[in-house]
Amino acid sequence: MTAYIIRRLLFLVFVLFGVSILIFGLLSTFSPERRAAAYVTTPQQAENIPLIIKEYGLDKPIYVQYGKWIQQVAQGNLGWSLVAARPVAKAFWNYFPTTLELNLFASPLVVIVGIWLGTMSGVYRDSFFDHSTRIAAIVGWSLPTFLFALILLMIFYGYLDLFSPGILSSELALWVANNPDQFVRYTGMYSIDGLLNGRPDITLNALNHLVLPVLTQVIVVVALLMRVMRSGMIEEMSKDYVITAKAKGADFKTIYQKHAKRNALIPVITVAGQLVALSMEGSIAVEVVFNRQGMGWWLAESATQLDMPVLMSVCMFVGLVFVISNLIIDIMYAYVDPRIRLH
Amino acid sequence: METSTTMDAVQAHEHPRLRELKFTLVRIFRNPSAVIGVVLLSFFIGVAIAAPYIAPPKYAHAPYKMPHKGFSPTPKPPSERFIMGTTSGQYDILYGVVWGTRTAFKIGLLVVGFAGLVGVTLGVVAGYYGGWFDEILMRFVDIVWSIPLLVLAMTIVVAFGRGLENIIIALALVEWRWYVRVIRSEVLKLRHQEFVQAAKLMGVSDRKIILRHILPNSIYPVLIMGSMDMGSMVITASFLSFVGLGAPRGYADWGQMVALARNYIVGPANNPLQFWYTIFFPGICIILFVLGWNLLGDALRDAFDPKLRRR
Numbered sequence: 001m002t003a004y005i006i007r008r009l010l011f012l013v014f015v016l017f018g019v020s021i022l023i024f025g026l027l028s029t030f031s032p033e034r035r036a037a038a039y040v041t042t043p044q045q046a047e048n049i050p051l052i053i054k055e056y057g058l059d060k061p062i063y064v065q066y067g068k069w070i071q072q073v074a075q076g077n078l079g080w081s082l083v084a085a086r087p088v089a090k091a092f093w094n095y096f097p098t099t100l101e102l103n104l105f106a107s108p109l110v111v112i113v114g115i116w117l118g119t120m121s122g123v124y125r126d127s128f129f130d131h132s133t134r135i136a137a138i139v140g141w142s143l144p145t146f147l148f149a150l151i152l153l154m155i156f157y158g159y160l161d162l163f164s165p166g167i168l169s170s171e172l173a174l175w176v177a178n179n180p181d182q183f184v185r186y187t188g189m190y191s192i193d194g195l196l197n198g199r200p201d202i203t204l205n206a207l208n209h210l211v212l213p214v215l216t217q218v219i220v221v222v223a224l225l226m227r228v229m230r231s232g233m234i235e236e237m238s239k240d241y242v243i244t245a246k247a248k249g250a251d252f253k254t255i256y257q258k259h260a261k262r263n264a265l266i267p268v269i270t271v272a273g274q275l276v277a278l279s280m281e282g283s284i285a286v287e288v289v290f291n292r293q294g295m296g297w298w299l300a301e302s303a304t305q306l307d308m309p310v311l312m313s314v315c316m317f318v319g320l321v322f323v324i325s326n327l328i329i330d331i332m333y334a335y336v337d338p339r340i341r342l343h
Numbered sequence: 344m345e346t347s348t349t350m351d352a353v354q355a356h357e358h359p360r361l362r363e364l365k366f367t368l369v370r371i372f373r374n375p376s377a378v379i380g381v382v383l384l385s386f387f388i389g390v391a392i393a394a395p396y397i398a399p400p401k402y403a404h405a406p407y408k409m410p411h412k413g414f415s416p417t418p419k420p421p422s423e424r425f426i427m428g429t430t431s432g433q434y435d436i437l438y439g440v441v442w443g444t445r446t447a448f449k450i451g452l453l454v455v456g457f458a459g460l461v462g463v464t465l466g467v468v469a470g471y472y473g474g475w476f477d478e479i480l481m482r483f484v485d486i487v488w489s490i491p492l493l494v495l496a497m498t499i500v501v502a503f504g505r506g507l508e509n510i511i512i513a514l515a516l517v518e519w520r521w522y523v524r525v526i527r528s529e530v531l532k533l534r535h536q537e538f539v540q541a542a543k544l545m546g547v548s549d550r551k552i553i554l555r556h557i558l559p560n561s562i563y564p565v566l567i568m569g570s571m572d573m574g575s576m577v578i579t580a581s582f583l584s585f586v587g588l589g590a591p592r593g594y595a596d597w598g599q600m601v602a603l604a605r606n607y608i609v610g611p612a613n614n615p616l617q618f619w620y621t622i623f624f625p626g627i628c629i630i631l632f633v634l635g636w637n638l639l640g641d642a643l644r645d646a647f648d649p650k651l652r653r654r
Contacts, residue, residue: 019489027501027502138638152611154608264576284582288586299494
């Protein structure tokens with residue numbers, strides 16, 4: 001096991017190296033002037049583009065440029081973000097908590113709802129419940145995230161006026177911005193910071209703004225999990241051990257909850273990586289439509305303003321998160337299913 | 344077994360592959376979701392073909408440019424002249440929706456066609472021959488795999504410049520990785536089976552083994568994925584246009600029409616749903632188009648799944 005983890009960590013380094021070459025290759029389609037933005041860290045530097053071209057050898061052969069660029073990246077210099085008007089590395093900490101907050105609320109719901117729905121429709125296969133959840137899943141799968149989010153906004157913000165877009169109401173956001181000494185941003189997530197600062201009203205307001213984004217995220221991601229859980233359940237329920245348990249008269253709920261469900265969960269772990277990727281993509285659409293200034297919003301905004309340093313850094317970061325989560329998933333897989341041998 | 348009746352229904356004396364295909368088709372169309380899917384897709388194909396008759400283009404040389412009467416940003420409700428109303432910028436919604444159907448097919452077919460062709464070719468060669476080519480290709484796929492589709496596609500579009508063509512190129516450049524993985528794992532399963540080994544021993548050329556034995560037996564998962572992808576690629580492309588990375592303003596494209604409607608999803612206080620038509624028509628088109636492909640793909644999966652197939 002240890003040898004496997006070490007090998008996978010080496011693999012992680014290899015993948016990140018590959019991603020950096022891929023991203024750098026894309027960057028090289030730009031002129032040296034535009035590429036210079038990837039190295040700038042202060043507004044003053046931005047006025048001295050020719051100096052930067054010289055300093056980082058942007059007119060030199062590509063491998064020289066790559067060496068210098070990766071050196072900068074290793075030192076944490078990721079370039080200047082036009083959208084955030086500050087260095088990418090600094091802006092990152094501004095946006096990351098918002099996205100983390102969204103997924104901290106959405107992911108447990110996805111897991112609970114998805115597994116429950118999948119189990120039930122697998123156990124009661126071809127029942128009315130099964131058919132309706134299957135139809136709901138395939139319709140949910142066909143709903144583009146951004147469109148679904150817009151429809152929710154139309155109904156719950158426009159028509160019912162219950163929830164509004166954004167992260168906080170404008171009065172509270174203004175108050176927080178003006179009173180940095182009274183409201184310390186420990187985590188950057190308003191729903192948690194509100195409690196830590198003894199301001200439950202801010203927490204409630206933040207939660208109110210989270211309802212629709214979380215709902216969107218859950219509905220878009222849950223369909224995949226449900227489908228895998230359902231087919232796993234169907235397969236397990238027709239196996240001999242279940243038939244034996246039924247024959248000896250075991251309680252039906254015990255059979256599917258204790259025996260079948262645990263085995264059906266194993267294939268679910270194999271799609272966990274896909275679920276992570278789906279959540280990452282979902283966050284982009286959700287944040288754009290609900291106007292939440294997180295990583296996804298930042299990425300989309302940077303793309304429209306052709307802010308290449310941000311796109312490159314986000315690609316590297318997302319790659320890192322994705323590879324690490326896949327490693328964790330694989331280890332979990334071996335842990336849950338002793339038949340799997342990692343090598 | 345009850346399946347024998349279905350088998351009797353199709354002639355027993357035909358070429359086995361033809362017989363299998365007929366059986367598959369019977370199975371597919373026994374599934375109501377396939378029927379709904381095919382009906383939806385036939386409708387869209389009809390609209391795409393008949394586009395010049397349903398919505399005659401105003402500019403013959405550029406039919407994808409939506410005609411607009413005036414520049415007012417406020418949408419106008421459905422009227423006799425504009426059956427579905429006009430969206431922000433006074434673009435005719437009916438025209439945009441009809442020609443947008445062609446755009447959607449263009450995106451789906453080009454992306455899935457290119458990604459499928461490249462992915463299947465590389466995957467079959469890598470899986471069948473193995474060796475250093477397989478090793479290098481799969482490590483490269485691992486690298487591309489580590490970035491989610493939307494993030495990587497966005498970066499490529501920005502690097503190549505915005506526009507619908509570049510969205511198609513970017514999606515194809517990312518999506519082939521799925522096809523490589525899927526078909527390669529199928530080929531690996533087949534490579535050591537007796538009928539392939541037997542063909543090899545008899546001196547059949549590799550090319551013929553691949554084309555006659557490997558491909559026909561491993562292509563089904565690719566077809567399922569291709570069908571699902573037709574929908575999901577249109578979703579991703581429409582989101583990229585929604586964000587503003589797509590074709591220039593006024594191009595008939597569902598994603599852009601949703602973007603034009605974005606500021607009007609909430610109407611004035613006394614009538615919050617006043618501009619419903621701006622988002623409803625392009626939105627329902629995207630949903631039904633994607634739903635059609637997904638239903639078809641789902642039915643294909645049920646029909647091709649060897650575990651469910653003969654039940």
